[in-house]
Amino acid sequence: MKLLEFKQEISHRLDIFKASCVFAFRKEIAYSGNNWARIISTTAYTLSMLLFVNIIFANTKEIAGYSHNEMLLYFLLGQLTYYTNWSFSMNNLYDLISDVNKGNLDMVLMRPVPALFYLTTRNIGGFNMIADGLPPSLAIIYAINWSALNLDPTNVIYGFFIYIFGSIALHVFQFLAAIPVFWLGESENIVDLAGFIGSGSGSMIPLEGFSRSFQIVFGTIIPVLIATAFSASAMLGKTNSLFLFLWAFIIAIASIMVRNVAWKFAIKNYTSASS
């Protein structure tokens, strides 16, 4: 009986997720003229970063033990972290903050859907992620000399899962930064800060560039290194990939538990903007 209920719940969530994706996609393409500027801006940023990496490596062979080619792979993972983080996490968190601030959360909470699941997945249209992320990612993929990289398939698979676990942990870190909106009425700047630390500076320096204590802090309490730095290190075989996989897995599970507790606490204290 419980298994049947569980299956029904999963199926219901998938239906809601699909409907939300279609809904968000429609919103993303509602103003076609607005979409192209972001594609140009992200492509221009990526090309300037590629140029920057080229200039740096013209004067040195390695940074934190990473060759030019390895650094490009690291850079690619950093870019993927950025796009997935924005599309899957930040967009939903900004909507959550705005809804709490303006009182529109009332209307969302009235829907017969698991509220936390819906609020953190309702704005994944996919169009912006692909349109913004694909051209610059292709540029980096083209710049990497793949045959020169020492990529073991097992390490790549571990790296892929570490990337997913890291993205979950990063999302929860940003979610916790958004939660004060329930008490303060606004938390956009706090989320901006978390976003900057997470998908920005968290993807700038490889894992091996940090001291042991910083690796522990930025891999646990402020889990901003897992998605990019841990996964790159695991894929390239620079650190034991199974060890990093287990670390990332534990942090992701702990993060989900913290998120659920924080949400229950926040929603119980929700006062709703006056109407």
Add this chain to the structure above:
Amino acid sequence: MTKPIISVSNLQKKYSVKFKQGFWKDSFFPKFEYVMALKNATFEINKGESVALLGPNGAGKTTTMKMLSGLLFPSGGSIDVMGFFPFDRKNTYLKKIGLVMGNRSGLAWDLTANQNFELSKKIYQIPERTFVERVNRLTKMLDVDSYLDKQVRKLSLGERMKLELVSSILHNPEILYLDEPTIGLDIISKQRIRSFLREIQKELQITLLLTSHDMDDVEKVSDRVIVINHGEIVYDDSMHSLLRNYKDKKYLTLVLTEEVPETKILKYGKIIDKKPLTVTIEISKDRQSEVISEIMEALPIDDIDIVHVPLEEIIGNMFTKSKTQID
């Protein structure tokens, strides 16, 4: 006797409000004080009833509605709505209720009403045939069927509000919570919405709980009135009883051809409103014809209008009385 659909006992809500002390203290040592928005409210509502929650701004009526709908966690007391504790927000409960807030939008602005309804169809798991039939019927009833493919942000307030209403009852709820549903609307839209609410209440046996500052909404839509003031229920009875209490009084609006001193008018009744050539007085219904004939003889009258005491005045009196008692 049937079990009430809504049962509330000693319901309380306490808000913590930030105490202003200045920038630095507010930033590092914030202090909060507690405000009781609702004090020991007790009432029951039966299936199919249409009840108005009335009160001045800040009285606690929206707070009550938000606790009933499950948005707010009560600070004390108990709530039972169709066997559910609303704050649990169980899907089975949420599928049985609808909420319309006059100054909130449940529809996404960038999309059309139809695209919004499509999402509701998925969320509420409404079968395609039923969905199409309901959208057609409800939008025709409110005369908004031609706006379904227009972007929501391009609709007028009245059109949007009507579509909000359709959206909130697409899933056929048993209870519909309405918080100021006609706020800011023109008279035609208001009338349309009022008659629509009455129709769906009768036809679908929906229980309506309404808050509004527009007494016409209340009079046209509700059968029962609960008045809240300073977080306390000060009146709970049928609309009929409320009006009956004042049925022995009438308002006479006198249109004069020239200005008349107040003293000459006061002897016929209490002055309610006075403009240079128009005066409204309150008289006893028993003396109505006698007073009118006296006035016609003694005053330079152009026209006389007789009305029953407006609901607005009745409720206003109630607020004043309950405030005096509290003071």
